[in-house]
Amino acid sequence: QTVLKASHQFPGGKGDIRDEMVQLIAREVAAANVGIEVQVFPGASLYKPNDQWNAVTRGLLDLTSFPLDYAAGRHPEFSATLMPGLVGNFDRAMRLNDSEFMQDIKKIIDDAGAMVISDAWLSGAFASKKTCITSPETMKGQVIRAAGPAFEEMLVAAGGSIASMPSSEIYTGMQTGVLDAANTSSASFVSYRLFEQAKCLTAPGENALWFMYEPVLMSKKTFEKLTPEQQAAFIAAGEKAEAYFNEEVRKGDDLMIDTYKKAGVEVVEMSKADYDAWLEVAKTSSYKNFAENVPGGDKLIEKALAVE
Amino acid sequence: MINTYVRAVGNLSRLLAVVSTALLVAAMLVVCQMILMRYVFRQPTIWQTDFVVFSATAAMFVGAPYVLLKGGHVGVDVVELMVGDRTRRWLRVIGSLLGLLFCAIMLVACWIQFHEAWAGNWKHSSVWAPPLWVPLLSLPIGFGMLCLQYVAQILRLIFPESREAAMLVGMHGVPVNDDPTETRETLR
Amino acid sequence: MSSTLAGLLIIAVLFTLLGTGMPIAFALGLAAFAALFVQNGFDIFYVLGDTMFSGIGNLAYVSIPMFVLMGAAVASSPAGGDLYTALDRWLNRVPGGLVLSNIGACAIFSGMTGSSPATCAAIGKMGIPEMLGRGYPNSVAAGSIAAGGTLGILIPPSVTLIVYGIATETSIGRLFMAGVFPGIMLTAMFMTWAIIDCRRKGYEFGGARAIRYTLGQKLASLPRVLPFLLIIAGTLYVLYGGLATPSEAAGAGAFLTLVVVILGYRLFRLRPIAGIFGSGMRESVMIMMIMAAAELFAFALSSLFITQTVAAVIADMEVNRWVLMAIINVFLLVCGMFLPPVAVIVMTAPMLFPIVTQAGFDPYWFAIVLTINMEVGLITPPIGLNLFVINAIAPTIPTRDILWGSLPYVLVMFAAIVLLCFFPGIATWLPNQMMGVAQ
Numbered sequence: 013q014t015v016l017k018a019s020h021q022f023p024g025g026k027g028d029i030r031d032e033m034v035q036l037i038a039r040e041v042a043a044a045n046v047g048i049e050v051q052v053f054p055g056a057s058l059y060k061p062n063d064q065w066n067a068v069t070r071g072l073l074d075l076t077s078f079p080l081d082y083a084a085g086r087h088p089e090f091s092a093t094l095m096p097g098l099v100g101n102f103d104r105a106m107r108l109n110d111s112e113f114m115q116d117i118k119k120i121i122d123d124a125g126a127m128v129i130s131d132a133w134l135s136g137a138f139a140s141k142k143t144c145i146t147s148p149e150t151m152k153g154q155v156i157r158a159a160g161p162a163f164e165e166m167l168v169a170a171g172g173s174i175a176s177m178p179s180s181e182i183y184t185g186m187q188t189g190v191l192d193a194a195n196t197s198s199a200s201f202v203s204y205r206l207f208e209q210a211k212c213l214t215a216p217g218e219n220a221l222w223f224m225y226e227p228v229l230m231s232k233k234t235f236e237k238l239t240p241e242q243q244a245a246f247i248a249a250g251e252k253a254e255a256y257f258n259e260e261v262r263k264g265d266d267l268m269i270d271t272y273k274k275a276g277v278e279v280v281e282m283s284k285a286d287y288d289a290w291l292e293v294a295k296t297s298s299y300k301n302f303a304e305n306v307p308g309g310d311k312l313i314e315k316a317l318a319v320e
Numbered sequence: 321m322i323n324t325y326v327r328a329v330g331n332l333s334r335l336l337a338v339v340s341t342a343l344l345v346a347a348m349l350v351v352c353q354m355i356l357m358r359y360v361f362r363q364p365t366i367w368q369t370d371f372v373v374f375s376a377t378a379a380m381f382v383g384a385p386y387v388l389l390k391g392g393h394v395g396v397d398v399v400e401l402m403v404g405d406r407t408r409r410w411l412r413v414i415g416s417l418l419g420l421l422f423c424a425i426m427l428v429a430c431w432i433q434f435h436e437a438w439a440g441n442w443k444h445s446s447v448w449a450p451p452l453w454v455p456l457l458s459l460p461i462g463f464g465m466l467c468l469q470y471v472a473q474i475l476r477l478i479f480p481e482s483r484e485a486a487m488l489v490g491m492h493g494v495p496v497n498d499d500p501t502e503t504r505e506t507l508r
Numbered sequence: 509m510s511s512t513l514a515g516l517l518i519i520a521v522l523f524t525l526l527g528t529g530m531p532i533a534f535a536l537g538l539a540a541f542a543a544l545f546v547q548n549g550f551d552i553f554y555v556l557g558d559t560m561f562s563g564i565g566n567l568a569y570v571s572i573p574m575f576v577l578m579g580a581a582v583a584s585s586p587a588g589g590d591l592y593t594a595l596d597r598w599l600n601r602v603p604g605g606l607v608l609s610n611i612g613a614c615a616i617f618s619g620m621t622g623s624s625p626a627t628c629a630a631i632g633k634m635g636i637p638e639m640l641g642r643g644y645p646n647s648v649a650a651g652s653i654a655a656g657g658t659l660g661i662l663i664p665p666s667v668t669l670i671v672y673g674i675a676t677e678t679s680i681g682r683l684f685m686a687g688v689f690p691g692i693m694l695t696a697m698f699m700t701w702a703i704i705d706c707r708r709k710g711y712e713f714g715g716a717r718a719i720r721y722t723l724g725q726k727l728a729s730l731p732r733v734l735p736f737l738l739i740i741a742g743t744l745y746v747l748y749g750g751l752a753t754p755s756e757a758a759g760a761g762a763f764l765t766l767v768v769v770i771l772g773y774r775l776f777r778l779r780p781i782a783g784i785f786g787s788g789m790r791e792s793v794m795i796m797m798i799m800a801a802a803e804l805f806a807f808a809l810s811s812l813f814i815t816q817t818v819a820a821v822i823a824d825m826e827v828n829r830w831v832l833m834a835i836i837n838v839f840l841l842v843c844g845m846f847l848p849p850v851a852v853i854v855m856t857a858p859m860l861f862p863i864v865t866q867a868g869f870d871p872y873w874f875a876i877v878l879t880i881n882m883e884v885g886l887i888t889p890p891i892g893l894n895l896f897v898i899n900a901i902a903p904t905i906p907t908r909d910i911l912w913g914s915l916p917y918v919l920v921m922f923a924a925i926v927l928l929c930f931f932p933g934i935a936t937w938l939p940n941q942m943m944g945v946a947q
């Protein structure tokens with residue numbers, strides 16, 4: 013019996029979709045009866061979120077559900093996986109998975125010593141206690157806590173102020189008035205009960221700005237040590253987890269919208285015009301910086317935008 | 321010879337203590353500047369959070385050798401109090417050697433990490449994206465100096481200065497000055 | 509090797525290392541390294557630095573040195589003495605007034621510093637000689653200051669509540685609010701015991717009352733207290749007035765305090781200012797090194813699946829939730845006796861939190877119960893930071909008297925925990941009132 017370690021930063025056993033993915037892989041691999049047990053360490057109980065990359069690529073950690081952008085300091089190309097407006101909606105996210113753009117990204121992951129066993133694109137939203145965030149103009153004068161540097165660059169370019177804090181402080185931040193608005197994943201919007209503070213929610217619809225790539229990664233060092241049957245068990249489990257994720261992630265958005273509507277929060281979506289206006293802002297801020305600072309960055313963005 | 325070494329290492333630790341204090345003060349001032357920028361001038365704050373975190377964290381590692389010099393790292397002295405003078409001295413030598421061992425291990429580990437960050441040009445993933453080797457440099461400096469400081473301490477334990485044999489370089493319960501928050505006093 | 513065996517081994521190694529008297533931080537680190545090295549071999553060198561640095565490299569943790577600096581500014585200046593003098597003049601005619609003003613001064617001072625040793629030092633430096641001078645018994649003087657000092661981590665701001673907030677992803681602002689009423693309650697309970705203790709030891713209150721202060725003297729002492737109230741009010745305003753998050757408020761509070769202290773006491777020479785920063789830096793480094801090493805130790809425990817095994821054992825015990833809470837309390841008390849509060853919280857909070865919330869306890873209420881447990885640890889051997897401080901500032905008091913004087917306060921704290929169990933509202937009412945009911 014080989015014992016492998018899986019780590020992630022999300023709450024364990026509370027139905028968080030990313031935790032469920034990893035738990036599902038652990039269950040499936042155990043059921044495959046190939047002599048492997050996967051210990052899951054949820055809630056950053058083993059590695060700090062940012063440290064997981066180093067650990068998984070070195071083979072100290074075997075599996076992780078990892079927001080790839082966290083490793084952008086080491087591989088700047090990864091910023092593209094948390095780039096405003098690059099994804100748009102779930103259907104396009106699925107097409108993106110097999111695109112040339114993602115092949116480039118996965119090549120970098122592979123060279124670093126890890127491999128993707130389940131793709132996952134997580135959607136997110138905006139909420140404000142001042143004015144609904146739709147077009148870039150609505151951002152002016154709002155203090156916002158954003159998720160991801162590329163988003164911060166774009167929001168600043170649109171006239172917002174950035175306040176950085178852990179997601180657990182968003183609630184207090186909005187309550188005391190430190191924050192006017194917040195941008196994070198749909199799951200966090202529900203679990204941190206921000207509907208008690210927000211006046212308006214911008215839900216991800218057909219035109220969603222915020223998507224984040226959070227694949228399940230496996231250490232190549234670990235994978236190569238496994239027998240072919242064991243490897244096959246992980247690949248199969250990874251595919252199951254991916255299918256599960258794709259089904260559940262949309263339900264998560266619906267749950268968020270329901271919860272906010274019930275709490276009497278206004279729920280809006282961005283129109284195509286709003287979305288395009290944001291893209292223009294992004295092109296002069298986050299995309300531009302990305303192209304300037306990352307070798308081959310402009311090509312990478314082109315490839316992503318080229319996907320139908 | 322030993323005296324010169326002990327004095328030189330002590331002075332270097334003191335110098336780092338000044339650096340550490342300066343880093344802490346800088347962090348404090350930047351926090352205030354950040355609050356002003358955001359709430360009075362409604363300006364975005366891009367670099368402040370990173371700066372504050374890295375500056376304050378680096379301060380802790382850089383300041384550690386001085387705290388060792390001053391006997392400020394808290395330890396348990398139950399056993400020490402139960403044994404005789406001779407045994408106590410050897411216990412302190414062993415304790416210091418073990419401390420040296422840990423600091424040496426950390427020096428190696430932190431040097432590896434620093435070197436990778438330097439060679440790989442790693443950046444912190446934020447808008448400001450400062451190079452990571454700058455804050456990480458505090459680790460090898462801190463643990464390296466801790467090693468030197470421990471060596472000084474061990475030398476002093478084995479070859480006490482004749483007249484001030486009792487002044488075991490301020491370690492283990494000998495108050496160096498009257499500031500109680502700094503010095504651990506043995507529970508007699 | 510089973511997790512249980514590994515757990516016992518790593519604890520045995522830790523205790524052996526601690527026995528040599530080496531710094532707790534390095535003992536924790538070395539024990540953790542030994543375990544990790546056995547499990548992972550040389551690869552582990554690649555994550556040691558990361559774990560220690562990112563363990564404390566966090567904006568919320570920056571508030572710890574800031575609050576400590578705030579405490580140092582007051583502790584190293586005449587401000588603590590002034591606060592104490594003012595209270596003494598007003599409470600002088602009350603039986604046992606001097607003990608009351610000491611505990612009261614500790615409580616007020618706690619409102620400015622997140623650290624218990626700082627509180628203890630600031631008030632004790634002035635208070636202990638004064639109490640001894642007026643004939644109070646050794647144990648009364650030492651015990652009241654040692655115990656009064658522990659309020660530093662219960663009354664907000666509090667370093668341990670910050671660590672708890674980060675470890676469990678709960679709101680630090682809310683945790684601070686939860687500490688307010690339990691802090692006041694515990695202060696009152698300490699005062700009650702102090703009076704009883706004085707009577708019991710046969711101390712005559714008549715003598716103290718012989719010293720009289722005129723109304724003029726009383727009023728003249730007030731402006732000296734004003735800066736304290738200003739600092740507390742200022743920090744609270746920054747904290748709850750929508751200006752900053754708790755970590756930022758700490759920085760602003762430290763700055764404010766330094767300005768008030770330096771201008772107020774005209775400390776324009778290098779020596780006193782260097783003294784403030786020096787002692788602030790030393791205490792911060794001491795605390796944060798222990799925390800960074802505790803992160804490494806917690807990582808080792810988790811990596812060997814020890815944390816999870818212990819948690820599962822506790823969670824699977826089919827006992828009444830109050831029995832469960834009692835077990836957890838005993839566990840925390842034992843940890844707190846041997847390790848400083850921050851280390852205990854870093855290592856146990858992530859493990860206990862899910863169990864406690866699943867059993868239906870309020871996470872903010874639990875934070876307060878945990879903090880009072882940690883307060884107990886501050887005044888019990890073998891590692892009681894407050895005891896060390898008293899020993900250093902009052903070398904004439906034998907350790908025996910310090911211990912015997914502190915012991916009854918431990919029982920008072922147990923009583924406070926029991927009260928909190930019967931009336932959880934003492935902790936939860938204020939945050940619920942101000943911020944709405946938590947999930």
Ligand code: NA
Pocket residue numbers: 617618619620621622623659660661662663664665666
């Ligand atoms: Na406090």
Ligand code: NA
Pocket residue numbers: 844845846847884885886887888889890891892893
């Ligand atoms: Na203790």
